[in-house]
Amino acid sequence: MSHDLREIAVYAPASVSNFGPGFDCFGLALERPGDTVSARLADVPGVRVESIEGLCDGIPLDSDRNTASVAAAAVWSSVEDPPAPGLILRIHKGVPPGSGLGSSGASAAAGAAVAGHLYQELTSRSIDDRVIFEAALDGEAVAAGTRHADNVAPSLFGDFVIVRRGEPTQFARFHPKLECWIAVVKPDISISTREAREVLPETVPLSDAVTNWSNSATLVLGLLQGDAELVKESLHDSIVEPRRAKLIPGFDDAREAALGAGALACGVSGSGPTLFALATEESVAKAAARSITKVFRVGGLDSWIEVSPISPLGARRV
Ligand code: HSE
Numbered sequence: 674m675s676h677d678l679r680e681i682a683v684y685a686p687a688s689v690s691n692f693g694p695g696f697d698c699f700g701l702a703l704e705r706p707g708d709t710v711s712a713r714l715a716d717v718p719g720v721r722v723e724s725i726e727g728l729c730d731g732i733p734l735d736s737d738r739n740t741a742s743v744a745a746a747a748v749w750s751s752v753e754d755p756p757a758p759g760l761i762l763r764i765h766k767g768v769p770p771g772s773g774l775g776s777s778g779a780s781a782a783a784g785a786a787v788a789g790h791l792y793q794e795l796t797s798r799s800i801d802d803r804v805i806f807e808a809a810l811d812g813e814a815v816a817a818g819t820r821h822a823d824n825v826a827p828s829l830f831g832d833f834v835i836v837r838r839g840e841p842t843q844f845a846r847f848h849p850k851l852e853c854w855i856a857v858v859k860p861d862i863s864i865s866t867r868e869a870r871e872v873l874p875e876t877v878p879l880s881d882a883v884t885n886w887s888n889s890a891t892l893v894l895g896l897l898q899g900d901a902e903l904v905k906e907s908l909h910d911s912i913v914e915p916r917r918a919k920l921i922p923g924f925d926d927a928r929e930a931a932l933g934a935g936a937l938a939c940g941v942s943g944s945g946p947t948l949f950a951l952a953t954e955e956s957v958a959k960a961a962a963r964s965i966t967k968v969f970r971v972g973g974l975d976s977w978i979e980v981s982p983i984s985p986l987g988a989r990r991v
Contacts, residue, residue, distance in 0.1 A: 680713040680763075681791055685783035685988040686831075687768040688775035689855060690823035690943040693908040694888040700775070700834045702827035702984040703855060706767040708776070709991060710741045710783035712791050714757035720746040720788075721759065727766040732780075737815070739764075740777045741784030744812025748788035751804055756795040760788060769977060771863040773943035775824030781812030782828035786988035803841075805829065810842065817866060824943065831987030833896060850899035853983050854958035856936070858927075858965040859947040860974040864920050869944035872916045881911040901937060901953055908938035908951065921946045923972040930964035939965070955980060 686707040690700040708727075715721065720742045722734050736742040741764055749755050762784065768776040785808040789800045809829055810820040826834040826844045837843040888907045895903030918924040918941065927948055931939035935957040936950035950961035958980045966976045 680711050681787060681794065682709050682711040682991050683783045683787035683790060683988050684709045684991045685779045685786060685828045686984045686986075687779050687857075688824045688827040688943075689857065689949050690773075690775060690821075690827075691910070691913065691941070692833075692949075693892060693914075693938065693940050694885040694910045694912075695823075695835070695892070696885075696910065696913045697821065697823055698836050698889070700823040700827040700836070701855070702831045702834075702987050703774075703857070703979070703981040704984040705981045706769075706774070706979055708741075708768050708779040708783050709765040710745075710780065710787045711763040712745065712760050712787040714791070714795075715759035715761045716757065718758040720749060721761050723761050723763050725764045725766060728769045729764070729766045731770055732764075732766060740781040740812040740816050742812075743815045744781040744784035744808045745788035747808035747811040748785050748792070748800070748805060751808065752792050752800060753798070754796070755792060760791070762787070769859055771865060772859045773864070773869075773941065773945045773947040774857060774859070775828055775943060777816035778809070778813050778821070778824030779828045781809045781816075782825055782988045784812055785809040786829065790990055802830075807841070827987065829987050831984045833983065835893065847897060848985050849896035849983060851896055851901055851904060852953045853896075854952045854955045854980060855983065856931075856950040856952070856958040856962035856965070856978065856980045857942055857947050858950075858962050858969070859977045860921065860923075860969040861976065862922070862946050862974065864944065864946045866944040869917055869920065872920065873913060874916070877912050884909075884911045904951070905937040908940065910940060914941050917941050917945055921948070922974065923968050924948070927965045927968040930968050931961040934960040934964040936961040
């Protein structure tokens with residue numbers, strides 16, 4: 674049997690997880706960069722990765738280890754009467770791997786979403802968002818070891834996301850009332866999430882926990898109410914970032930430089946080494962990015978930068 678092999682593509686954006694005090698709970702979708710996954714039907718069972726292009730250093734073609742193909746396969750195996758036994762994927766990576774920008778989560782989100790869109794288009798049947806979300810979490814787990822939702826949920830659904838622990842994982846999302854421009858600057862070093870989690874303490878002082886709880890709550894309130902001053906005061910992490918900052922040469926100076934350029938806040942994106950800076954104007958976010966870059970340059974490090982608003986869309990067909 675041969676199929677009319679029409680190919681469709683889905684773009685899923687990068688994400689900034691943790692975002693100050695919300696370790697493993699907060700995440701927001703950037704408009705750019707992002708990963709694009711294209712899918713077409715295959716006559717043989719399973720999901721095969723045909724090609725990976727772009728920022729793809731170290732990304733496995735092996736479909737059992739690639740987050741996009743694992744996520745797509747999870748969708749394909751959970752739907753009724755798929756229109757073909759398998760899928761063939763082509764992946765374009767725009768999100769640098771090992772950056773702290775949810776690279777594996779963006780691919781997982783795009784892989785799950787493209788399989789879902791192809792199925793819905795060819796069968797005219799709908800798929801629940803929950804199926805796509807769980808499939809994307811399966812994909813993320815092959816790279817991260819756990820089913821972290823703080824990158825996958827914003828990449829898939831967009832906006833600012835608060836992940837609630839539990840089984841199944843739940844989350845709430847909203848689009849901030851505050852105009853947000855996010856600069857992301859990745860110095861030319863790599864830190865694995867595993868390494869970045871190994872420096873974290875098993876227990877934390879109650880006073881630090883209280884600081885993070887209150888900052889988390891007022892940060893969300895500030896974003897919802899469009900209160901820039903409250904966001905600025907609240908976007909601090911007393912627990913995780915102080916430990917991880919030591920892994921990023923020049924972090925303190927870079928943060929100071931971003932704040933000096935007018936950013937409301939600056940911190941580590943996800944598990945790093947990328948820094949994010951938040952501003953309410955694009956020009957200020959760009960100035961913050963340049964200031965951070967200069968600090969890294971003095972330390973002998975080149976940087977990769979992007980400046981983006983928060984994406985209200987998440988994964989979408991392109
Ligand atoms: N929240 C995670 C961390 C990022 O900071 O380790 C990976 O989802």
